[in-house]
Amino acid sequence: MMSAHAQTAGQIAGAAASPERAEAAIVVDRLCKSYNGRRVVDELSFSVRRGEVFALLGPNGAGKTTTVETLEGYRRPDSGSVRVLGLDPIRDAARLKPLIGVMLQQDGLYPALRPREVLQLFASYYRQPQPIDQLLERVGIDPGTRTSCRRLSGGQKRRLALALALVGNPQLLFLDEPTAGMDPQARLATWEIIRELKAQGVTILLTTHLMDEAERLADRVAIIDHGRLIALDTPDRLTGVANATIVRFVAPAGLDCRALAALPAVQRAEEVRPGSYLLEAEPQSMPAVLADLTAWLRDQGITLTELRVGHGSLEDLFLRLTGAEMRE
Amino acid sequence: MTTLANTSQSGQSQPQSSQAAPFLQQVGAQIKAELLLTSRRGENILVTLILPVILLIFFASLKIIPVTSGSVINFLLPGILALAIMASGMVHLGISTAYERYYGVLKRLGATPLPRSGLIMAKIVAVLLLEVVQVILLGGIAFLFYGWHPTGSPALAILVLALGTITFAALGLAMAGSLRAETTLAVANGLYLLFLLIGGGILPLDHLPAPLAILAQYLPAAAFTQSLQAALSAGAPFPGAALLTLLIWMLLILVVAIRAFRWE
Numbered sequence: 212m213m214s215a216h217a218q219t220a221g222q223i224a225g226a227a228a229s230p231e232r233a234e235a236a237i238v239v240d241r242l243c244k245s246y247n248g249r250r251v252v253d254e255l256s257f258s259v260r261r262g263e264v265f266a267l268l269g270p271n272g273a274g275k276t277t278t279v280e281t282l283e284g285y286r287r288p289d290s291g292s293v294r295v296l297g298l299d300p301i302r303d304a305a306r307l308k309p310l311i312g313v314m315l316q317q318d319g320l321y322p323a324l325r326p327r328e329v330l331q332l333f334a335s336y337y338r339q340p341q342p343i344d345q346l347l348e349r350v351g352i353d354p355g356t357r358t359s360c361r362r363l364s365g366g367q368k369r370r371l372a373l374a375l376a377l378v379g380n381p382q383l384l385f386l387d388e389p390t391a392g393m394d395p396q397a398r399l400a401t402w403e404i405i406r407e408l409k410a411q412g413v414t415i416l417l418t419t420h421l422m423d424e425a426e427r428l429a430d431r432v433a434i435i436d437h438g439r440l441i442a443l444d445t446p447d448r449l450t451g452v453a454n455a456t457i458v459r460f461v462a463p464a465g466l467d468c469r470a471l472a473a474l475p476a477v478q479r480a481e482e483v484r485p486g487s488y489l490l491e492a493e494p495q496s497m498p499a500v501l502a503d504l505t506a507w508l509r510d511q512g513i514t515l516t517e518l519r520v521g522h523g524s525l526e527d528l529f530l531r532l533t534g535a536e537m538r539e
Numbered sequence: 540m541t542t543l544a545n546t547s548q549s550g551q552s553q554p555q556s557s558q559a560a561p562f563l564q565q566v567g568a569q570i571k572a573e574l575l576l577t578s579r580r581g582e583n584i585l586v587t588l589i590l591p592v593i594l595l596i597f598f599a600s601l602k603i604i605p606v607t608s609g610s611v612i613n614f615l616l617p618g619i620l621a622l623a624i625m626a627s628g629m630v631h632l633g634i635s636t637a638y639e640r641y642y643g644v645l646k647r648l649g650a651t652p653l654p655r656s657g658l659i660m661a662k663i664v665a666v667l668l669l670e671v672v673q674v675i676l677l678g679g680i681a682f683l684f685y686g687w688h689p690t691g692s693p694a695l696a697i698l699v700l701a702l703g704t705i706t707f708a709a710l711g712l713a714m715a716g717s718l719r720a721e722t723t724l725a726v727a728n729g730l731y732l733l734f735l736l737i738g739g740g741i742l743p744l745d746h747l748p749a750p751l752a753i754l755a756q757y758l759p760a761a762a763f764t765q766s767l768q769a770a771l772s773a774g775a776p777f778p779g780a781a782l783l784t785l786l787i788w789m790l791l792i793l794v795v796a797i798r799a800f801r802w803e
Contacts, residue, residue: 283650285803308652309559319647321639323579324572335568336652338558359579379652380557 236261236383236414237282241291244277244438251277253438254291259416264409266429267418268525270533274438275418276316279385282416283313296383309337312381314389318372322361326352326371329360330378337379350374351400365392373401377408384408386417390424402428422525426450432525436533449528450521458490458500461517462508474503559652569653569661570668576635577669583631586731587669588676591623595677598741599685612685616677617767618740623673624700625707625734625760627666630727633711636662637723640715646803655802666708670700695770699782703763706789709796710759716800734760739768759788 237259244252252274259265267275280286282293284300284307293300298307320329330347334340344354350370360368369392376384389405390398405415405428419425425432426446434442434449442449464485471480471488476496481489492500497520508515559565577583599615639645648658681687710730714723735741737751738760744752755761762784769778 285646285649305559305652305654308650310557311650313647313650315643315647315650317643317646319643319645321572321576321644322642323576328572328575332568332572333651336560336565338560375647382557 234261235259235294236263236296237265237416238294239278239282239291240293242278242281242288242293243290244274244281244286245289251438252281255435255438255440256291257433257440257443259414261414262409262412263430264405264415264417264428266425266432267416267435268420268422268425268432268529269418269435273435275435276387277438278435279387279416279418283311283385284308309379310382312376312379312384314369314372314376314384314386316387316391318368320360320363320368320371320375323359325357325359326363326367326374327354327356329371330374333375334378339380340378341380343378346374346378347371349404351397366394366397369393370397370401373404382413384413384415384417386415388418388420390419390421398424422529426525434529434532441532442528446525450525456491456494457521458492458497458504459517459519460488460490460504460515461486462488462513462515466511466513471504471507474500474507476500476503562654562657565653566657566661566664569658570664573661573665574668577631577665580635583635587623587626587631587673591619591626591673591677592680594622594735594741595619595680596684599681610686612681612687613690613772614743614768615741616681616687617771618738618764620674620677620700621703621738621740621760621764621767622731622735623677624670624703624763625731625738627669627673628704628707628709629711629714630731631669631711632662632666632708633715633727634720634724636712636715637718637720640801640803641720643803649802663708666704670704674700689771690773691769691771691775695777696767699763699766699770699785702782702785702789703767706759706763706785706792709789709792713792713796713799716796716802734758737761738764740764757784759785759792762788 235258237257239255239257242252242255243250251272255274255278257265267278269275277286281288282295282300284304287301295307296310300307321332324332326347327343330343334343347354350373352367352371352374360371363371369389373386373389376386386405390401393401402424405417409415415428417424417428429446431444432442432446432449433440464482466482466488468480468482468488471477471490474480476492476499477490478493479491483489490500490504501518501520560568577587595615598619599612602611636645645658649655678687678689682689711727714726718726737744737747737755737758739755740760744755744761747755762781765781766778766785769775769781
C-alpha cells in the first residue's frame with residue numbers, strides 16, 4: 212500500500228515534468244468540482260498516455276463520472292484544468308467532438324428508432340464513418356432487426372451505445388461503465404472489442420465498478436474516492452504481484468500454522484478463515500516460499516485448491532484503501 | 540518510446556478519418572430522423588393531423604358555430620389552422636423533446652459533432668414541413684368540401700403563421716427543457732385544451748363571459764388566432780393589437796426558453 216502511494220506521487224510528478232506530457236491524450240491538473248457546496252472532485256491530477264487503456268475505479272459518488280464528463284465537455288471545472296488531445300473540451304468543442312467517442316452511463320438512444328437507424332444517423336455526423344452493418348455485427352446486433360431501441364435488452368442497448376461511440380473512428384474513447392447490464396458472454400465480447408481497439412492504437416478511458424474488468428483491460432488503474440486520487444499504477448503493481456509480500460491459499464481447514472511459520476522463507480502464517488491461509492515473506496524469497504509450501508503440502512498429502520501471490524485482488528486493495536464496498 | 544510507436548500505428552490504421560461531416564449534411568440527416576420519429580409515433584399524427592381534421596369537419600358540418608358575419612368555414616379554418624400549429628409546436632415538439640431529454644438523447648447528441656444549432660435547426664425544419672402538410676390538408680378539405688376560397692393577404696398570413704410557429708414551438712421547448720417529461724406532457728395537453736376552448740378559434744370570444752373573454756384576449760392563442768382570421772379575410776382591418784400581443788408573447792417566451800432550457 213505504501214509503495215502504491217509512493218509510485219502514484221512519482222508518476223504524477225514525472226508526467227507533469229517530462230516532455231511526454233505533450234504526447235499525453237488526457238491531462239487532468241488539480242481538477243476541482245463542487246455541487247451545492249459539496250466537493251465531488253478534489254484536486255485530482257493524472258494523465259493518460261496515447262494508446263493507453265486507463266481505468267478509473269471507485270465507489271458510487273467517488274467523482275468518476277463528473278471527471279469523465281468534464282473531459283467530454285459537459286462540465287466546467289471550478290478550478291484546475293483539463294486537456295484532451297491537446298484541446299480544451301469546452302472552448303475547442305467543435306474540433307474535439309469528431310475525435311472522441313463517448314459511451315455515457317445513460318445510453319441516450321431514440322426509443323422509437325431501430326438500431327440501424329440510430330447508427331445510420333450518428334454515422335452521418337462524420338465524414339468517413341465506419342460501415343454500419345459491419346459495426347452492428349461486431350457488437351452482436353442483427354443489422355436487419357426491426358425491433359425498436361425501446362424493446363432492446365439492457366445489454367443490447369449498451370452494445371448499440373458502444374457502436375455509436377465507435378462509428379466515427381475516434382482516436383480517444385470514453386467508456387462510462389461500458390459493460391453494465393451485460394450478460395457474461397456479451398461482457399467478454401465487449402472486452403475483446405476493447406482489446407482490438409487498443410491494438411489499433413485507440414486511447415481508452417473507462418470507468419468501472421468491476422475489478423476484473425479493470426484488471427484485465429487496463430494498462431493503468433487510478434483508484435479514486437471522495438474525488439481524490441488514492442492510488443495509480445498498473446494492475447499488477449497495485450495488486451502487489453510485482454512486489455509481493457503475501458501468499459494466500461485455500462486448503463482443508465485446521466492445518467498446522469506453527470509448522471507453516473517454521474518453513475525457512477516464511478515469516479508469519481495464519482489461518483484467516485477456516486481453510487483460508489495467509490503467509491507473509493520478503494518479496495525476494497517468494498519463489499522459495501512457494502517451493503517450500505508445495506513441498507510441505509506434498510509431505511502432508513494435502514492438495515490446495517487456490518493459490519494467489521500478492522495483496523490479493525484489486526477488490527481487496529480497494530477495500531483496504533477506501534474502506535468502502537464496491538457496488539454494482 | 541511506446542507512445543510514439545502507438546501514435547504511428549494509429550496513424551496507419553485510422554488515417555485522419557475522425558472528421559465531422561459538412562454542417563448541412565448533418566442537419567439534413569437530422570431532419571430525416573426527426574421526420575421518421577414523427578411518423579413513428581402515432582400520437583403525433585393523431586394530435587397534429589387527425590385531431591385538427593376531425594375538429595374542422597365536425598364543426599363545419601354541424602353548423603353550430605355562432606358566427607355573426609361571413610361564412611362558417613371562413614371563420615373556422617383560420618382557427619383550426621392556429622390550433623394545428625399549436626399542436627405541432629407546443630404539443631408535438633414540446634413533448635417529444637421532453638422525452639428526448641428524459642432518455643438522455645439530447646445529452647448524448649452533445650458528444651457528437653452535430654452542433655446544438657444544427658439540432659435546433661433540424662427540429663424547426665421538421666416542424667415547418669409538418670405545418671406545410673397541415674395547411675395543405677386542412678385548406679384542401681375546406682376548399683373541396685366546404686367551398687372555402689383563399690382570400691385576404693397571403694403575405695400577412697405567412698407572417699402570422701411564422702410568428703405563431705416560433706411562439707408555440709418556443710413554448711413547447713421551454714417546457715421540454717425545464718420541466719420533467721411527464722409534467723411537460725400534462726401541461727402541453729392542458730394548455731392545448733385551454734387554447735381550444737378560449738383561443739377564439741372555434742368559439743368566438745364574444746360568446747364567452749366578459750371577464751374570461753378579456754383574459755383570453757391577452758393570451759397568445761387568441762392573439763394568434765385573431766391575427767390569422769384577419770389575415771385570411773377579405774377586407775378585414777389590419778390586426779394591429781392582436782399581432783402586437785402575439786409579438787410580445789413571442790419575445791417573452793423565446794427569452795424564457797433560451798434561459799430555462801437544460802440539455803440534461
